[in-house]
Amino acid sequence: MFKIGDYVRFIDEKREGYITKIIDDLTVGVTDTDGFEIPVAKSNLTYVHGHHANADTANNAMPAQQVDEKFAEDGIFLAVAEDNKASVVAHFTLVNRTSYQLLLSLKTEKAGIYKGEFAGVIQPKASVQIYTANLGDLDNWPNFTFQTLYFTSGNKQPQKPLHVEKRFKSKDFSGAKGQIAEVNKYGWLIRLDEPALVIDAKKLKESFFNVKEEKPKVAKPPQEVDLHIERLRNDYQFLTQTEILNVQLEQFQKMLDAAIVHQMPSIVFIHGVGNGTLRDHIHKTISKHPQVRTFMDARKEKFGYGATEVVFKV
Incomplete structure (x- = not known):
């Protein structure tokens, strides 16, 4: 199948x-x-032989590794990263940073139909790919149920089983991607064993009598964001081409996230023509962003092909 x-x-x-x-x-x-x-x-x-991305992986957990001297009680994550050859394909990898051996099952549900997707053992400090989905079809993803049992032969009090029900939304993937060592890719890392919130009654009472500090707000970006390096850094003459590109991409991601937070209908990024590297990086990011409806060359009479307008979903 x-x-x-x-x-x-x-x-x-x-x-x-x-x-x-x-x-x-x-x-x-x-x-x-x-x-x-x-x-x-x-x-x-x-x-194609050797390329079964969704082959059964129940027995493919990485071999047990040397467990740290300090026993890690928690640290179960879901890594979501794009395929190297097809960016629209997102692979889900269960990352076990605990010192426990995990017995994991994953079940999905859509329109009342349940389906078992994965069941297997994940060794301490190991990771296993458990699911694959179309990143551009996020709105049609099923509901996910993760269930985990913990095991160790050491002198440890038994852990309660982990049960997580997850419905992924656009905000789960609106932030910048980070390097995930276990999969050797950039992606999103979502924690599954988030510690339960413990309410301190005394501190709660004291909070009613304390003046709340205003939380820092994300500034609304301008309608047109100029990414030319001379607009971003005064010392750009001393930067390498790679450093310049990294500065520009960091500013682009920051302004893109801010525009989404402020629910702006659209935003224009002025990237210039140049050799097209910055433009290609920007187009690759927004082409698969779940919050982006479409994008196009912005005001050719003013910018030529040196600017891109991003239109967000309502």
């Missing part, structure tokens, strides 16, 4: 790609190396 994330080859022509959408019982959407999604009959596809 074909699944999202499987790497397949067309039977009647020389073309390969990733399955990025299940259209119906007979048809799937395949995104090829050019980034175009093509509806294809399942009967016209075959697996």
Whole structure:
């Protein structure tokens, strides 16, 4: 049975790609190396050996590693990262940073239909890929239920089983991606064993009599954000090309996030023409951002091809 994330080859022509959408019982959407999604009959596809992204992984947990001298009681995360070859494909990896051996099960539910997706053992300080989805189809993702049992042969009081029900929303992926060592990729890291909130009655009482400090607010960005390096740094002459690009991308991500927070309908990023590197990075990010409806060249009569307007979903 074909699944999202499987790497397949067309039977009647020389073309390969990733399955990025299940259209119906007979048809799937395949995104090829050019980034175009093509509806294809399942009967016209075959697996490419060694590329089964959604193959059964219940027994594929990484071998047990040397556990730290200090026993780690918590640290269970879900890493969501894009596929190296198909950015619209998002792989879910369970990251176990605890010193426990975990028995994990994942079940999904959509429109009252439940489906078992994964069951297996995850060793201490190890990680296992457990699910794959289409990042651009976030609104149609199912509800996720994670259930975990903890095991250690050491002298430890038994942990209560972990039960997490999760419905992913756009805000879960609106922040900047970070480097995730366990998968060696940039992505989003979501903690599953978040400690329960403990309310201190005494401190709660005292808070009623204390003046609350105003929390810092995210400033609303201008409608047009100029990313030319001379606008961002006075010392740009001393920066390498890589450092310049990193500064520009950091400012772009900061302003993009701020525009979403303030629910702006659109924003323009002035990136210039140059060699196209900055423009390509920006377009790659917004093309798969769950909050972006569309993007286009902004006011060609003023900027030529040196600016991009981003239009957000309502």
